[in-house]
Amino acid sequence: MRVIRTFAKYLEENRDYLTRLDAAIGDGDHGINMDRGAKTALNKLESTDPKTPGELMRIVGMALLSSVGGAAGPLYGTVFMKMSMAFGTKPELSDAELVQGLKQALAGIKGLGKAEIGDKTMVDVWEPVVEFMEEEINKGKTLADICGDVVSLAEERMRATIPMQAKKGRASYLGERSIGHQDPGATSSYYFFKSLCESLEGG
């Protein structure tokens, strides 16, 4: 729950930034749409009081799907729906279970959007970060241990989209003109992982 609130906070604060990024290589609505989606999700959560993480994820997923629009709506909707399916009815989650959920979410995004690493999309942050998390968890680390590294990696991968040429989405219409601009989807993904880590560190 705290994760969602933190994500929403980041989306609200950075709405203009995301808008600017999206205007450079898209149509300028990513910030507005994600902010609206996050607020819708929070409202829904407040009014429905979910009992399990799985149910919470499902509510967020449906709220995003029906309020964000664009490509981001189905993609972020899928993130939360896949996590919801992975978490099932478990009342609590271990670190390993959370990471498995994120892995399912990544598979969902890739299946829907068909992007690969290097296409200049959210996948450029999601794939390296989730792979790193899985490796470290398998080595026996906890999420709290690796959070600092997760956020740094996400930030680095987000910036790494700058020189890429977009092969997916609206940015791809610009061809070479998309080079030199940070991808908005990768940026909102960075906020996602940052929110996740901040909330975990909080306790």
Added chain:
Amino acid sequence: MKKLINDPENVVKEMLEGMAAAHPDLVKVHFEPNFIYRADAPVKDKVALISGGGSGHEPLHGGYVGKGMLDAACPGNVFTSPTPDQMYEAGKVVEGGAGILLIVKNYTGDVMNFDMAAELLRAEGYKVESVVIADDVAVEQSLYSAGRRGVGGTVFAEKIGGAAAEKGWPLEEVKRVVQKVADNVRSIGIALTPCTVPAAGKPTFELGEDEFEFGIGIHGEPGRKRLKMKPVDEIVQMMMDAILQDMPLEKGDEAALLVNGMGGTPLMELYIVNRKVSQILDGIGVRRYRTLVGNYITSLEMQGASITVLKLDDELKELLDAPVHTPALRWGL
């Protein structure tokens, strides 16, 4: 920038309220989820035609709801794809027992949301087909991009599909003829200015006093290239070259034309654009069967124009001429 709006967050809702008030004989509006639908829906035993997309392109799509064209139009937020629940609820309201055809403009978001809606409707037992419109020649059709954008050709697709449906054709036939339009239509647009999304408050890109953007899309996104301003006849020549290189026309061919304003360009200028378009086509011996000049698919207040050329055959001509009565298009009735 100054706009005739109240709270930017409410532009779509208030626009829909205004439309409902202006055209109660033609359309009704459903709120949450938002969609505009034919006042006489559902029309029994007729294929239901549903389209939609981001708001900000009016009259596309809501202005094309009515007899002989769309049964429902689903408006997303400005320049943002509508969500699956909109098309799903609209489908349940307008389906008349003969299935649903979705007309989808080729944008990543639109395609995803309409695909999800189609799944939801099929799960309810409805027959659903879709046709994707990808007529913009500005973008290379390639594996390395999201593909060509759906722009002005969509207007012809909705008119022709609407006519086929109104004649009582079965779903497969309506799909076939809309696909024929998709395969034979090409467009390109240019912009003299960007536009400003109400909630963003700032223009979507910057363009110098003496520059124009060639190969723009309809969402305020930048285009293929930025060039120094020229007299319009030269610009039109470049635009028609781009279209005709991609879809060559020969002496004796017949075409329907859409000389479209992006929202902020005066009709006077659109007619001047059409003057050159006509000269070029007359020069190759192509018969200009029907020409539409005006604001048919806009991008808020962007100054600019787009040209759409649809190569016709007898079947398409008959469907194009068929009666239509919607807020934005009316003939034969």
